Amino acid sequence: MTVGGTRLFLGTAVTAAVVTAVLYAVPAGQILYFATYGAICALSWWAALRLVAGSDRRPWLLVATAQTLWLTGDAIEMAFFLFGEVPAVGVSDAFWLGGYPLVATALVLMARRRAPGRLSGGVLDALTLTTVAALASWQFLIQPLFEYGFGDAVVPALYPVGDIVLLAAVLFLTLSPGERGAPTLLLFGAVSTYLAVDLGYNLLPYVLDYQYVEKLGAGLLAGHALMVAAMLHPGRAELTHPGSRVRTLHPARVVFLGLALLGTPALALRYAGFSGQELATIVASAACAAFVLARFTTAVREQERMQAELAYQAHHDPLTGLVNRTVMHDTLEETVRVSGTGAAVLYLDLDGFKEINDRHGHDAGDAVLVEIAGRLSAAMDGTGLVARLGGDEFVLLRPESSAEETVRLAERVLEEIPRPVLFRGHRLSVGASIGIAVHSGDLSEGTPTEMLRAADTAMYSAKRLGRGRWVAADGSGPLLAA
Known part of the structure; x- marks a missing residue:
């Protein structure tokens, strides 16, 4: 996200807090309310149309449409207040109620996109909690309305129903697998604010004058701001993209x-x-x-x-604890093909390892492999990936590594590998032959699989040249000086 987008995100939250406080004290609060809500709607449309693309845009378009419907309902209500009598049930209710299914649909779409095929647990948990909330809503909010007659109760009763739908949707999103960072919490906070305000509109008139109850509109504005803040947040992709973290x-x-x-x-x-x-x-x-x-x-x-x-x-390899061939292939694929960044691969085969196995046994060979794995990991300085492919073959993968950095890494490995490994009073030593392939991230240079094959071929060239050295692969990124 750009610096401007981050400022918009922070500015939205700050503005909502200021406006919420001002509405309680300033006579011109309604003007400020509409000005701020209009800005929030504009930001929601800008975020939906400019910050996301493709199918990721659909949920945000629904949210922006819902915000516009709610703002239109507020404007119609204000027009009735200024130029006539505000009806108990009017056109504004159609706009207000119309926003509920749109936001609920948006939340469900997000959950389906970020956890495809893994929704059963979240659905069951959401239904469990929503069922109890629906029963409580019926007993305390909806049923009392029908004591005044069916006709007068239908439209007011739709608001608690809409709240239940929103609750089910936000629980579905929150309880389904996926990352639950700030954007998810902002959406949950927005919907929770809507539900709390609607609950206040239903219950507070029993204990407070309406002049105090109407101030709850400031709370709705805070909910709208939280909603658009989720749209503007730099990590908003977590809401529509599958997450790798297992919950x-x-x-x-x-x-x-x-x-x-x-x-x-x-x-x-x-x-x-x-x-x-x-x-x-x-x-x-x-x-x-x-x-x-x-x-x-x-x-x-x-x-x-x-x-x-x-x-x-x-x-992972059970002996050394290093990642295995599958992880290495997937990481290389992600680095080169998906991210489009450059990478260097060092394909390493131990020299003299078979003789250690033959002379001292497999326990000695295992001890050497474990020690070599630790040295390779230390040589990487916490960057990149070390994998054991099997036997005495290892691969070092370092993303965005220049030719000079790759050469320094290869030289460091060649210095570290021959140091003796102590095993039951014996000093065991091996060498290493390394094949290097560098990829700039341009797929015209070849696929990740071809890159790995080129490094493997270069490694065998190093063995033929006398072992204990590195050789760069031709046709796989810039050719390193041998």
Whole structure:
């Protein structure tokens, strides 16, 4: 993201905070409200049309459309206030209600894009929590409205329904696999603000005058600002791109699911009334639920541990702990083909390793391999990747490495490898032959597989020339001086 985009992101959050405070104290607060909300809508459209492209743009276009509908509803309501009487149910309600399904659809699209094929857990958790919230909303918000007649209650009842839809969508996004950085938290905060404000509009009139309740519009503005801040955030791609991080079962999720498990019977007791027997029943149910969830968490943690072990074994050499051929190929592919950055590959084969195995046994050979793996990792200085392909073959991959840096690395490796390895009183020494291939990131120079093959061929050339040296590959990036 550009510096200007970052400033817009920060400016939006600061402006929302200032405006939210000002609306409570300044008579001209409504003018400031519309000016700020208009700017937020403009930013949302700019972000949707300019900062994202392709199918990633669809969710943000829906959000921008919803913001525009809500602003239009506010403008219609203000026009009625200035030039006539504000109806209890009017045209503005159509615009306000129209934004709910658009935002919900946007959140669902984000979840589907960033966790394709891995949504079942998030769906079930979201439905569990939403079911309890829907039951509570029906009992405390929707059902009381129908006491005044069906016709007068339909439109007001649609707002709690819209809130439930939004809640389900944001829980679906938040609880599904994927990164949960600042953009996800901003979206969750925006929707939570909408829900809190709508809840206030429904409940506060019972205890406060409307002149105080109407100030909740400032809270809605804060929610709109959080929404557009997520659009402007430098890490917004996490909302629409699959993440590589594997999420584990968070204790907070277990707690909320446990509360949801008890929520339905607790709400049912509202009609049955509380007596000693009912209270004892719900306490016992809570204890049983806690025990079951604790056992469930233990089982899931064990499964996650086993999955992590299997994943590690599938991607690492069991002897040296280095990554294996698969990881090296994928990393090279990502570096050259996807990222388009240059890379250097050093294909290394140990000289004299077979003699150590034959004379001292495989235990000695294993000890040498482990020591060599440590030396290679140290030579990389924490940059790049070291892989063991099998036997006594290793590959060093360093992204964005110049020819001079690559030569220095090869020379350092050639100095480190021959140092003796102590094993049961014996000083074991091996050498190394290295083939080097450098790729600039231009695919016209060849594919990553061809690059690796060229380095392998250069390594055998080094062996034929007398071992203990490096040779650069022809036709794979700039030719290094031999």
